[in-house]
Amino acid sequence: MTDVVIFGAGGQLGLELKMTQPSACRAVYATRAEVDIADAEQVTRYLDSANPSTIINAAAYTAVDRAEEEPERAAAANAAGPRNLVAWATGSGARLIHVSTDFVFDGSAGEPYKPSDEPRPLGVYGETKLEGERAVLSAAAGHIVLRTGWVYSRHGVNFVKTMLRLMNEREQLSVVEDQIGTPTWARELASICWALRDNTACSGIYHWSDSGACSWFDFALAIQEEALTLGLIDKRASVLPIPAKQYPTPATRPSYSVLDKTDTRAALGYSGRPWRHALRDMLVDMKHTNKDQNT
Numbered sequence: 001m002t003d004v005v006i007f008g009a010g011g012q013l014g015l016e017l018k019m020t021q022p023s024a025c026r027a028v029y030a031t032r033a034e035v036d037i038a039d040a041e042q043v044t045r046y047l048d049s050a051n052p053s054t055i056i057n058a059a060a061y062t063a064v065d066r067a068e069e070e071p072e073r074a075a076a077a078n079a080a081g082p083r084n085l086v087a088w089a090t091g092s093g094a095r096l097i098h099v100s101t102d103f104v105f106d107g108s109a110g111e112p113y114k115p116s117d118e119p120r121p122l123g124v125y126g127e128t129k130l131e132g133e134r135a136v137l138s139a140a141a142g143h144i145v146l147r148t149g150w151v152y153s154r155h156g157v158n159f160v161k162t163m164l165r166l167m168n169e170r171e172q173l174s175v176v177e178d179q180i181g182t183p184t185w186a187r188e189l190a191s192i193c194w195a196l197r198d199n200t201a202c203s204g205i206y207h208w209s210d211s212g213a214c215s216w217f218d219f220a221l222a223i224q225e226e227a228l229t230l231g232l233i234d235k236r237a238s239v240l241p242i243p244a245k246q247y248p249t250p251a252t253r254p255s256y257s258v259l260d261k262t263d264t265r266a267a268l269g270y271s272g273r274p275w276r277h278a279l280r281d282m283l284v285d286m287k288h289t290n291k292d293q294n295t
């Protein structure tokens with residue numbers, strides 16, 4: 001008997017869900033190699049066999065810029081995938097917790113986005129994620145869409161790891177200062193997924209990130225300070241703020257994507273942690289993991 005099936009087990013969130021799994025919970029983890037969520041037959045076969053009461057979908061096509069070149073691949077994972085999962089969940093009386101993104105918003109708001117605010121994505125990634133959200137929300141009540149943003153961890157490719165690499169390689173780097181959001185350590189996000197799973201009264205849209213707000217430039221400076229203190233980098237590169245228009249990317253990103261977490265905090269009785277504290281803890285975790293791997 002399985003309590004929870006997690007899809008996207010090889011990604012940042014999937015790996016942290018495994019690390020934070022409550023001991024009493026019987027969970028199974030499916031990587032992309034085991035189940036392609038865009039394939040309805042594979043999904044049905046796997047879920048019929050596991051027969052979980054909850055599904056957590058951490059699988060997604062997350063390459064924001066590449067999505068502009070590969071809209072079909074992005075739509076397969078981000079729209080058809082959740083459609084397949086919610087069809088099985090609804091037919092079997094299971095609950096789906098589906099993770100989505102702050103990039104469903106266009107960034108024109110001057111204050112944190114509430115779950116009820118109108119999404120208006122600027123690119124293919126956000127559009128396909130919104131399609132997935134709508135599939136989940138249009139099914140029977142009880143399912144959850146959990147939006148988050150700026151996710152990082154010691155796994156995979158993310159802004160923190162890219163900054164550490166560039167700070168080691170270069171004397172100087174330029175980082176965008178006019179896009180504002182909130183970093184989210186995947187481990188904190190994983191704990192929120194488990195808490196939502198335990199709180200069976202929760203349904204509909206929830207928002208989660210760590211607490212506070214910053215620009216990518218602020219985030220880069222914080223990464224540098226913490227990494228120097230921990231000895232993860234051994235020299236100080238010069239970090240220069242630039243406007244987004246000086247760093248053109250295939251996908252347009254929202255200039256403001258801070259999420260309002262009031263409802264999630266109230267529902268779970270947890271306020272979260274300042275993003276800088278979470279960043280420090282992740283870097284400490286990374287340092288210990290690197291040390292263990294080198295001994």
Ligand SMILES: NC(=O)c1ccc[n+]([C@@H]2O[C@H](COP(=O)([O-])OP(=O)(O)OC[C@H]3O[C@@H](n4cnc5c(N)ncnc54)[C@H](OP(=O)(O)O)[C@@H]3O)[C@@H](O)[C@H]2O)c1
Binds near residue numbers: 013061102
């Ligand atoms: N990363 C961020 O900054 C960010 C920001 C906002 C929201 N989110 C959302 O947070 C969730 C977790 O993101 P993450 O950072 O953990 O992403 P991630 O590290 O890119 O992991 C996503 C995982 O999904 C897998 N996957 C992709 N297509 C699949 C498919 N068709 N079937 C099964 N698995 C598939 C990927 O496998 P492969 O590696 O083999 O492709 C990967 O292991 C996603 O819903 C994402 O949209 C992320």
